[in-house]
Amino acid sequence: MIELIGLIMVIGFLLLIYMLREAFLNNIKYEEICFEDYPEAAGPLTIFFISDIHRRKISDRIISGIDGKADIVVIGGDLTEKGVSFKRVEENILKLKGLGPVYFIWGNNDYEVEERTFRNLLESNGVILIENTSLLLEGSGSHPVALIGVEDLSLGRDDIEKAFDGVPEKSFRILLAHNPDTIKKLRKEHKVSLMLSGHTHGGQIRILGFGMYQKGNLSIIAGTFVLVSNGYGTTALPLRLGAPPETHLITIKGT
Numbered sequence: 001m002i003e004l005i006g007l008i009m010v011i012g013f014l015l016l017i018y019m020l021r022e023a024f025l026n027n028i029k030y031e032e033i034c035f036e037d038y039p040e041a042a043g044p045l046t047i048f049f050i051s052d053i054h055r056r057k058i059s060d061r062i063i064s065g066i067d068g069k070a071d072i073v074v075i076g077g078d079l080t081e082k083g084v085s086f087k088r089v090e091e092n093i094l095k096l097k098g099l100g101p102v103y104f105i106w107g108n109n110d111y112e113v114e115e116r117t118f119r120n121l122l123e124s125n126g127v128i129l130i131e132n133t134s135l136l137l138e139g140s141g142s143h144p145v146a147l148i149g150v151e152d153l154s155l156g157r158d159d160i161e162k163a164f165d166g167v168p169e170k171s172f173r174i175l176l177a178h179n180p181d182t183i184k185k186l187r188k189e190h191k192v193s194l195m196l197s198g199h200t201h202g203g204q205i206r207i208l209g210f211g212m213y214q215k216g217n218l219s220i221i222a223g224t225f226v227l228v229s230n231g232y233g234t235t236a237l238p239l240r241l242g243a244p245p246e247t248h249l250i251t252i253k254g255t
Contacts, residue, residue, distance in 0.1 A: 019205070019239040026059045028066065031218060031250045033225055035193050038172055039143040044253035048099055051076030051178070051198025052231025054109065055084050055238070058092045062247055063099065069249060070100050072137070075127075076198040076229065077107025077152065077178030084113070086121055093125045102127045105149040106157070107178040107199065109235070130176060132159040134167050146171040148192075153179035154199075160185050174252075180228045183221055194225045194252065202230035202243030215243055 048070035050058075073096045080089045096102050104127050110118065122129060130149025137145045146167050151157035158177070167173065173192045175182070180197035203211020216230035230246045 015241075016239070019241045022244055023234050023238045023240040024056075025244050026061045026065075027244055027246045028062065029246050029248050031227065031248060033194065033218075033250065033252050034255045035172070035225075035252060036255050037193060038252065038254035039145065040254060041143065042145060042172075042254075044251050045137070045145060046071045046249060046251045047174075047196075048073045048096075049076060049196050049227070049229065049248040049250055050074075050096070050232050051196075051229045052078040052107070052201060052233050052235075053092060054078055054081050054231075054233030054235060055088075056233035056245075057088060058095050058232070060095075063095050066099055066247075066249060072100050073097075073102045074147075074176060074196060075102065075104045076176065076196055077105050078109045078198065078231070078233070078235075079104065079107070080113055080118065081109035081235070082112035086113075086117065089118075090121060090125065093122070093127060097126065103147060103149070103176070104129050105176045105178055106131065106151045108152045108154050111152070111155065111157075132157075132163045134163060136168070136171070142170070144168060144171050146173050147176060148173060149176040150182060153177070153182050153185075158182065158185070160190070164190055180226065183224065183226055186222070186224065188222075192224045194227070196227050196229075196250075198229045198231045200228060200231075201235060201240075202228075204234060204240055204243055206242030209242065211243060216246060 134148040150163045175192045175195040179199045200213035202216040203213045218227045230243050232245050
């Protein structure tokens, strides 16, 4: 019996070490998606998408792996959370700024910090906030690429109709929404081609392949490509199992 207990303790300790190691991996997933409705006059657009950073410090390995490859950077929410120093947040922002223009949407944990200070930090570092609104990328011509951002669904701060107000009828639409359940609020007339989300951490800890949430993936839902990321950081405990952290270099272009 003592030997069995000892064996269980050793296995448990080794599993804990493995989960801790997995939580701090630095993965870049490369996605290339072709769209029939992508503007003919526009060249390929490459987006570095990173979500759910939380308490992590972005590794220089991630930055060097992306350097010179991205046109824009999108932070998909949960850049921070309660207890994270603004100094750490600013260090992460400055690293991402070196890759290209940075766009940000709010996640539920971002609201845990002092909002005015956080907002000032983002704006003073040139981060572009997309809050239930949209913007058009430069050089898109008469058939622009629109970035549409909604605030967090779980806190009831999202406003889909406000976000889409003023988006040109003829535009290629990319929706940025921290919570992937936002897809349930979309209608056919919103004409979203691609949606980028995080929030779920892929379940973070999956036992025998099962977790609280589906593992991150790229899928097609009602004609919309939906990328849900496992995210870069962790919540509650710095542990992962079966849902490794990930960032994404996404290239979108016409067929």
